[in-house]
Amino acid sequence: MKEIRTYLDEAIERGLAKNDSDIARQLGIKPASVCEWRKGRNAPGEDQAAALAKMLGKPEVVAECMAHRTTREETRKVWEVIAQMLHEAETKTARREDGPSGILVAKGGIEPPTRGFSIRCSTN
Numbered sequence: 001m002k003e004i005r006t007y008l009d010e011a012i013e014r015g016l017a018k019n020d021s022d023i024a025r026q027l028g029i030k031p032a033s034v035c036e037w038r039k040g041r042n043a044p045g046e047d048q049a050a051a052l053a054k055m056l057g058k059p060e061v062v063a064e065c066m067a068h069r070t071t072r073e074e075t076r077k078v079w080e081v082i083a084q085m086l087h088e089a090e091t092k093t094a095r096r097e098d099g100p101s102g103i104l105v106a107k108g109g110i111e112p113p114t115r116g117f118s119i120r121c122s123t124n
């Protein structure tokens with residue numbers, strides 16, 4: 001499981017935000033919240049996780065944040081698997097010769113479309 005601070009660092013390194021205060025401003029939250037995430041004392045909630053995922057273009061951020069927030073080990077494992085599948089799907093899509101416009105259906109039914117992202121679940 002990735003630490004939330006690695007995503008915060010990435011946002012700054014990629015020039016998407018100047019610093020933690022800028023991340024907080026872009027997410028519409030207080031800088032103290034980002035400080036708590038960086039220290040590992042808390043993790044983004046659903047809305048902030050989705051906004052951070054959108055900022056970075058990485059849907060797995062949502063699953064990572066949910067894995068950090070849950071108190072149940074079984075639930076954490078499920079979120080970790082989802083995060084890994086999303087990461088692998090994004091990596092495979094980025095490597096395709098036809099670029100991100102190609103549709104990849106990853107094992108488990110996760111399909112990253114060209115705009116936004118979604119998770120398709122099936123019972124098979």
